[in-house]
Amino acid sequence: MKIYNKIFVSLGSSLITLMLVFGGYSIYAEDNYYDFQSSGPNFYDVFDAYNGEMNALFNDKISQLNELVEADDFYSNPEKRAKFLPPSSIDPTKDDTATIVQKCGQDNLSTYCVSIEALERYVVYVKTLQNIRGQIDTSLIGLIPLINVLDNSAKNDEKIDEEIAKAKVVMEATVAAYNEYRLAYPVHKKYQLIATDLIKYKLALKDIRKQVTQFPIEFIDATSSQVP
Amino acid sequence: MKKQIKKTSAKGFFYYSFVGMVFGVLAALGLIWQNPGYDNKAVAYESWWNNFLASADRDSFDWRDVFNPFGTSERGGDLYNLIYKKLNRSAEKSALKDTANNFGLNTQEATAILDGSVSVLLNQRNVDTNTSQGEAVKIIADLQSNYADLYDLYQIQQEIDVTVANSELFANGDLSDSGFDLVYDLSKIEEILFVESTDSTLGQDFKGAYDSPYNPVDPLVQDDFYVDSPAPDGLLETGGITTPGGAVEVPDDGFFETVETGLTAESEDEIRAAETVPEVLPSDVCADLTASTFTAALDSFGEQNAALDSNDAGGDGAVAGDEAGGSGSDDADDDGDGGDDGDDGFDNSGSDLVLVKPAAKGDWLKVWCPGMPDPSSPLFAGVAAAGLKSVSGANPTLAFTGASAGVSTGAFAAKASVCFNVELIKKRVSSYQPGDSCIACEVAQINELLNKTISHSLVPSKVSGNLLESTKYKSAGALLNFQFVTIWNPVPTPSNDEAIFGNNVFEEWNKFADRYQPLLIGDLQYETSDGPTQSDNYLLELETLSAPDNLGQADLFKRLQKTRDKYKAKAAFDVEQFDLGNDLTNQLTYSQEVLKEVKQMNALFKNFRGTFDKINTEALDYIVNKPNLD
Numbered sequence: 001m002k003i004y005n006k007i008f009v010s011l012g013s014s015l016i017t018l019m020l021v022f023g024g025y026s027i028y029a030e031d032n033y034y035d036f037q038s039s040g041p042n043f044y045d046v047f048d049a050y051n052g053e054m055n056a057l058f059n060d061k062i063s064q065l066n067e068l069v070e071a072d073d074f075y076s077n078p079e080k081r082a083k084f085l086p087p088s089s090i091d092p093t094k095d096d097t098a099t100i101v102q103k104c105g106q107d108n109l110s111t112y113c114v115s116i117e118a119l120e121r122y123v124v125y126v127k128t129l130q131n132i133r134g135q136i137d138t139s140l141i142g143l144i145p146l147i148n149v150l151d152n153s154a155k156n157d158e159k160i161d162e163e164i165a166k167a168k169v170v171m172e173a174t175v176a177a178y179n180e181y182r183l184a185y186p187v188h189k190k191y192q193l194i195a196t197d198l199i200k201y202k203l204a205l206k207d208i209r210k211q212v213t214q215f216p217i218e219f220i221d222a223t224s225s226q227v228p
Numbered sequence: 229m230k231k232q233i234k235k236t237s238a239k240g241f242f243y244y245s246f247v248g249m250v251f252g253v254l255a256a257l258g259l260i261w262q263n264p265g266y267d268n269k270a271v272a273y274e275s276w277w278n279n280f281l282a283s284a285d286r287d288s289f290d291w292r293d294v295f296n297p298f299g300t301s302e303r304g305g306d307l308y309n310l311i312y313k314k315l316n317r318s319a320e321k322s323a324l325k326d327t328a329n330n331f332g333l334n335t336q337e338a339t340a341i342l343d344g345s346v347s348v349l350l351n352q353r354n355v356d357t358n359t360s361q362g363e364a365v366k367i368i369a370d371l372q373s374n375y376a377d378l379y380d381l382y383q384i385q386q387e388i389d390v391t392v393a394n395s396e397l398f399a400n401g402d403l404s405d406s407g408f409d410l411v412y413d414l415s416k417i418e419e420i421l422f423v424e425s426t427d428s429t430l431g432q433d434f435k436g437a438y439d440s441p442y443n444p445v446d447p448l449v450q451d452d453f454y455v456d457s458p459a460p461d462g463l464l465e466t467g468g469i470t471t472p473g474g475a476v477e478v479p480d481d482g483f484f485e486t487v488e489t490g491l492t493a494e495s496e497d498e499i500r501a502a503e504t505v506p507e508v509l510p511s512d513v514c515a516d517l518t519a520s521t522f523t524a525a526l527d528s529f530g531e532q533n534a535a536l537d538s539n540d541a542g543g544d545g546a547v548a549g550d551e552a553g554g555s556g557s558d559d560a561d562d563d564g565d566g567g568d569d570g571d572d573g574f575d576n577s578g579s580d581l582v583l584v585k586p587a588a589k590g591d592w593l594k595v596w597c598p599g600m601p602d603p604s605s606p607l608f609a610g611v612a613a614a615g616l617k618s619v620s621g622a623n624p625t626l627a628f629t630g631a632s633a634g635v636s637t638g639a640f641a642a643k644a645s646v647c648f649n650v651e652l653i654k655k656r657v658s659s660y661q662p663g664d665s666c667i668a669c670e671v672a673q674i675n676e677l678l679n680k681t682i683s684h685s686l687v688p689s690k691v692s693g694n695l696l697e698s699t700k701y702k703s704a705g706a707l708l709n710f711q712f713v714t715i716w717n718p719v720p721t722p723s724n725d726e727a728i729f730g731n732n733v734f735e736e737w738n739k740f741a742d743r744y745q746p747l748l749i750g751d752l753q754y755e756t757s758d759g760p761t762q763s764d765n766y767l768l769e770l771e772t773l774s775a776p777d778n779l780g781q782a783d784l785f786k787r788l789q790k791t792r793d794k795y796k797a798k799a800a801f802d803v804e805q806f807d808l809g810n811d812l813t814n815q816l817t818y819s820q821e822v823l824k825e826v827k828q829m830n831a832l833f834k835n836f837r838g839t840f841d842k843i844n845t846e847a848l849d850y851i852v853n854k855p856n857l858d
Contacts, residue, residue: 017252052276
């Protein structure tokens, strides 16, 4: 076997294996996997990761929204404006949240898609919290009395219940604020464009007015010697 | 040999394929490790909580910090954190802070006491060392209750803020909280359109709002909390608070009004002595207005006025009677001059009080000079007689010139220094200013200019060259398009009196007579020596007289006919001769007339030509060379 054949066979084999393994993983992997799912079993770690991801999600959406609205061709480009509407392929009666999130994609900025994406995270967050509910932090066993370990576990459970309710309220309020901003900011930019155009119109009228100011002088009692 | 080679090749193929598969699996695991989730685009944050606290616990972390940052690209950043803070952090933090303040603690101490730490409470300097455990527990319970109340209030406040604020944040007329505002944008558009924008009440204080709105989370001072305060019981009962400056804040409709006592507190006793404890009525009692000082003041004012009026009336009679021989009367009060008639307008030494009364109704058009008598009143005449020699007219301004004649100038200046004529002039002015510019202003101005333009005749004018020549362009379509052309030397044209020649009057008569046989034409008579006779009878009589005797009747008629024919022929010849001669005369006359007309026409044409030459040389050259109007 020549050296080229050896290299060719090895590369081909590795590529095929790579596609099979990663492709299979991608197909059978969970559709939405978030960092906070693997942050447990400590409640604070899950809590910290979830809120960080939620903050990052809204930061990302608002940043995209700012960039989109501030683009010069936002109001003239239907594709860009379409990002403010949920995709028509979504069927809320049949699609689950994961499918809707997938259809929305990363660049859809409609409140519906953003809220569904946040809801999907929240649902996974609640599931994750439910999974770690009742768990005992075994790393503390031996370091502190067992009763305290159990007490900590009970306190964690209380905080988990409280956090589930709080997180929902925060998510809803943030979506509401995002919706207001999504509505108001494009309108503000449009108002700015209208004001700019009106100023141009006003200046044009001003020029016309300056011309018209000469009309009474030009046309009233105008006398010339050049006509019969 | 070949089999050996094939075995070796197959073995090598599987070997290298296996090696490739191992590498492929390793690479796949590396990818999975790097990208464990199919749709996981989120970035894991290290210690979000620490970052959150770093920003959330800042005093400035509010809506304005999220939506109105320094960079517009950062607008909206950390919105989730802000809402999380408002819903889950602010209430707790504010309630803890206020509770700690209420109890004279810091937040750490308050937190420890809220958790039930009695030792922290007992170690406070302002707690009596003899405080029992039960009393300490009671204080802790009070503190926890206070914290719970405040927390609920702050929590409601924050929930309302989160629920309501984001819906009005971008349309409340305030730019500071969100960086932009739709109401502000509309007002700017309105300003561009109409210069003036309508004031928006959005985001503004309610007009009838209190200056200091009641904050539901303000400390409730009437509660008997653990406060190390020297406030006396009386103040606590009435809701008053003592401030360090010695002032007492007295509750007034739920708010505090500071009453300066003017004393500096040297000791607690002095403070207590200086404080004005308001009277607390046991029940709502309406004060008796008749006995109030306000009513008494009104009565006193009325009495003083009545006394002054009576003095004025007496002064009128006395002084006017002295100076004007009793002609002065109280009429001066009624004439509406509003002057101080008691002093006669000049002597002010008798009284320090001057009553200035308004003019009577209906007299506002009159000249009104406070301190001067009415020029139309007898009192004014009395004044003139007393010494103002130059004051002879009704115009009070003359009094200034005559002031030196016999009247004190100072008194005059004090009493009649200035007279004002007040005229209210209403004039409608345009709101348009040259410096201002708006679309409506420009359109209005254009309309005004166009109206002014088209309200005049726009038929172009020209410099007129001739007398009575229109100054309008002749081709400009004027309403009356007169085209007068006057000439300096009018050309006389011949009169329309041409004679008509060409027909013989006698032939025309014969034709007329033959054609129409006019009545009695046969009765025409010849003038004979015997008088007029008819033609036929005359001829017959003439032939009869001249005919021989043997001539018969027939012959006679023949001769008669012959004679008639001869005369007729002769007459025809004469007529023909006359016609010929007459024709020649007529032609000659006609030729002469035509010649005369031709001569006149020649002269006329010469005149026209001369006129045209004059117009060309004198008028047209002048018009052509006349400069244009710039």
